[in-house]
Amino acid sequence: MAQSPNVNAHAAAHEKITANPKFQELVSKRRSFAWLLSALMLGIYAGFILLIAYGKSFLGQSLSGGVTTVGFPIGVGVILSAIVLTGIYVRRANTEFDELNRQILEEAR
Amino acid sequence: MKFSKIALAAALAIGGSLAATAAFAAGADLGNVEKQATNWHAIIMFAIFVGMTLGITYWAARKNKTAADFYAAGGGITGFQNGMAIAGDYMSAASFLGISALVYGSGFDGLIFSVGWLVGWPIILFLIAERLRNLGKFTFADVASYRLAQGPVRIFAATGALIVVIFYLIGQMVGAGQLIKLLFGLDYILAVVVVGALMMVYVTFGGMTATTWVQIIKACLLLGGATFIALGVMSHFGFSFEALFAKAVEVHPKHGAIMAPGSLVTNPVDAISLGLTLMFGTAGLPHILMRFFTVPNAKEARKSVFYATGFIGYFYILTFIIGFGAITLVATDPQYLDPTKAVGSLALKGGGNMPAIWLAHAIGGDIFLGFISAVAFATILAVVSGLTLAGASAISHDLYANVFARGRTTEASEVRMSKFASLGLGVIAVILGIIFEKQNVAFIVALTFSIAASATFPVLVMAMFSKSLTTKGAVIGGYIGLIGSVGCVILSKVVWVSSFGFKDPIFPYVYPTLFTMPAAFIGCWLFSIMDNSEQAKAERAQYDAMAIRSETGLGAEGAAAH
Numbered sequence: 001m002a003q004s005p006n007v008n009a010h011a012a013a014h015e016k017i018t019a020n021p022k023f024q025e026l027v028s029k030r031r032s033f034a035w036l037l038s039a040l041m042l043g044i045y046a047g048f049i050l051l052i053a054y055g056k057s058f059l060g061q062s063l064s065g066g067v068t069t070v071g072f073p074i075g076v077g078v079i080l081s082a083i084v085l086t087g088i089y090v091r092r093a094n095t096e097f098d099e100l101n102r103q104i105l106e107e108a109r
Numbered sequence: 110m111k112f113s114k115i116a117l118a119a120a121l122a123i124g125g126s127l128a129a130t131a132a133f134a135a136g137a138d139l140g141n142v143e144k145q146a147t148n149w150h151a152i153i154m155f156a157i158f159v160g161m162t163l164g165i166t167y168w169a170a171r172k173n174k175t176a177a178d179f180y181a182a183g184g185g186i187t188g189f190q191n192g193m194a195i196a197g198d199y200m201s202a203a204s205f206l207g208i209s210a211l212v213y214g215s216g217f218d219g220l221i222f223s224v225g226w227l228v229g230w231p232i233i234l235f236l237i238a239e240r241l242r243n244l245g246k247f248t249f250a251d252v253a254s255y256r257l258a259q260g261p262v263r264i265f266a267a268t269g270a271l272i273v274v275i276f277y278l279i280g281q282m283v284g285a286g287q288l289i290k291l292l293f294g295l296d297y298i299l300a301v302v303v304v305g306a307l308m309m310v311y312v313t314f315g316g317m318t319a320t321t322w323v324q325i326i327k328a329c330l331l332l333g334g335a336t337f338i339a340l341g342v343m344s345h346f347g348f349s350f351e352a353l354f355a356k357a358v359e360v361h362p363k364h365g366a367i368m369a370p371g372s373l374v375t376n377p378v379d380a381i382s383l384g385l386t387l388m389f390g391t392a393g394l395p396h397i398l399m400r401f402f403t404v405p406n407a408k409e410a411r412k413s414v415f416y417a418t419g420f421i422g423y424f425y426i427l428t429f430i431i432g433f434g435a436i437t438l439v440a441t442d443p444q445y446l447d448p449t450k451a452v453g454s455l456a457l458k459g460g461g462n463m464p465a466i467w468l469a470h471a472i473g474g475d476i477f478l479g480f481i482s483a484v485a486f487a488t489i490l491a492v493v494s495g496l497t498l499a500g501a502s503a504i505s506h507d508l509y510a511n512v513f514a515r516g517r518t519t520e521a522s523e524v525r526m527s528k529f530a531s532l533g534l535g536v537i538a539v540i541l542g543i544i545f546e547k548q549n550v551a552f553i554v555a556l557t558f559s560i561a562a563s564a565t566f567p568v569l570v571m572a573m574f575s576k577s578l579t580t581k582g583a584v585i586g587g588y589i590g591l592i593g594s595v596g597c598v599i600l601s602k603v604v605w606v607s608s609f610g611f612k613d614p615i616f617p618y619v620y621p622t623l624f625t626m627p628a629a630f631i632g633c634w635l636f637s638i639m640d641n642s643e644q645a646k647a648e649r650a651q652y653d654a655m656a657i658r659s660e661t662g663l664g665a666e667g668a669a670a671h
Contacts, residue, residue: 014653014654017661023657023661027660034235034236035235037231038231038232041228041235045225045228045384045388046384048224049221049384052221052370053376053380056369056370057369059217059369060365066355067355067358067365068368069217069369071220071368072217072220075220075224076426078227078228079224079425079426080422083419083422086231086234086414086415086418086419087415089231089411090234090411090412093239093408094412098408101660101661101662104661105661105663
């Protein structure tokens with residue numbers, strides 16, 4: 001079985017990292033945050049698709065008396081929500097999570 | 110006209126030598142200027158683009174020394190640059206011309222595709238991007254096979270990648286051939302050969318560095334051009350969407366129906382399956398995944414998704430304005446309408462993909478039409494280059510270096526193999542591009558995105574998140590997704606009826622992902638937990654060590670160098 005040599009490298013550091021409660025904290029915090037945001041995005045998108053399949057008349061309603069329909073701000077809103085959610089994740093990951101990560105690597109030396 | 114074609118072929122064949130094109134432009138038949146002028150603008154601007162990109166390729170070729178340089182631009186691309194390149198990969202000619210044409214034809218429905226294509230990006234960021242960067246080196250198979258048996262997993266990954274790459278290439282080649290006929294007034298075959306030749310030059314000499322910069326330049330040009338068109342449209346309507354929509358509803362034959370979802374999505378199963386395909390397909394495209402290895406670390410990988418999502422979302426909003434702009438400014442102008450079709454049919458000269466192109470003319474005249482035509486063609490070139498590099502690395506890095514040579518090869522011979530593979534893929538793409546000229550290629554999006562979502566994505570996610578995954582599970586689950594999605598697409602309407610001519614499809618939906626993606630996940634899981642071999646135990650024992658690298662980046666490729 002050909003294995004990547006990296007798997008067994010850094011063995012000493014691995015033990016320290018596994019024993020470091022900060023590592024568990026990082027993994028669980030980041031994962032739950034990532035899954036939460038994924039679920040949000042999926043939910044928003046699923047809602048949009050279901051509206052298209054079942055709520056055509058709702059999306060086709062006039063927004064404020066003119067020809068612009070409710071569907072447009074909703075569609076553009078889904079696009080913007082994707083950008084905003086990635087922004088939220090990147091912001092927290094690149095500051096809070098990366099700082100935690102840096103401490104973990106520092107303490108494993 | 111005959112002479113002009115030959116001169117042009119020569120000019121393009123020598124790599125868009127400006128001198129040759131300019132000399133010819135000066136000698137153009139003045140009697141034909143009205144008709145030919147637009148073509149020349151397009152061709153000269155395309156030649157300038159080619160000249161610039163060849164300069165970049167020359168610069169990149171001198172920098173390229175190691176395998177990491179060739180496959181991953183030495184890990185020296187910033188998050189912003191990579192975001193731009195990813196957006197460039199995504200903003201293909203098909204999405205620029207196709208989505209604006211969809212909006213032109215059916216209004217609101219165009220948004221459904223845009224949204225589906227965009228919402229995959231956050232998922233890539235949350236679940237895949239940083240782990241991919243931390244675990245992989247050059248290809249996504251590095252990650253899928255990280256703690257599993259290299260041979261079978263890489264063969265599976267490379268098979269999926271190559272099918273996706275080759276069919277995606279066919280789609281792009283056919284698009285290039287059609288576009289050059291339309292925009293430059295040149296022959297189909299010439300386009301296919303020019304694209305094939307230039308792409309081989311970029312990839313074999315410039316590797317990922319050149320491929321990335323070609324993509325970045327193109328993305329800037331396309332975003333700039335699309336912004337200009339959209340601003341032109343909006344200024345025409347006093348920057349009021351209500352005024353734009355009101356005019357569109359008035360002149361469009363479907364009237365108010367363009368403001369609501371229409372017939373594009375009728376069946377909820379198809380709607381959900383389409384959504385899953387678009388969303389998760391993105392997360393399994395080899396040429397997109399490969400871009401995450403060009404940045405130095407997980408932080409930049411994350412940033413690149415943020416920028417990419419922003420650029421792509423902005424671009425889709427622009428295509429939407431462009432589609433509505435075309436309804437109001439192009440469909441109302443007889444000079445753009447197909448005189449052989451009924452009045453009010455919206456049919457344009459040059460066919461269904463022309464709304465954005467004619468709108469460019471309506472907004473910015475001949476020179477801007479030339480610019481947009483050149484950018485649309487350059488787009489194909491850039492996308493094709495990225496695809497070829499991804500396919501070549503599947504052949505050289507996965508199949509040749511890690512399966513055939515079992516890791517006992519040198520970097521130099523691996524890169525050499527990759528260059529041969531690029532040339533081979535280039536030749537295959539040209540030949541298939543010619544063969545498929547008259548074929549219906551509508552199945553290609555369904556096929557490639559379904560494979561990416563149903564085979565690549567599940568195995569990648571399981572490899573990252575599931576401790577129980579074993580080689581057996583990954584390979585069986587992966588092939589269930591791969592064979593299932595290919596089979597269902599063949600049995601569906603787009604191939605079974607449209608290409609093979611049978612009366613009724615055997616698989617009733619267009620996109621199989623709703624069924625094949627869960628099947629692949631279940632296959633991966635089920636055959637993993639049933640696997641109690643010594644090998645499986647050893648593989649599971651490696652998970653914790655892998656998780657440390659995937660979560661913290663400890664030991665990640667290239668991380669120390671930057």
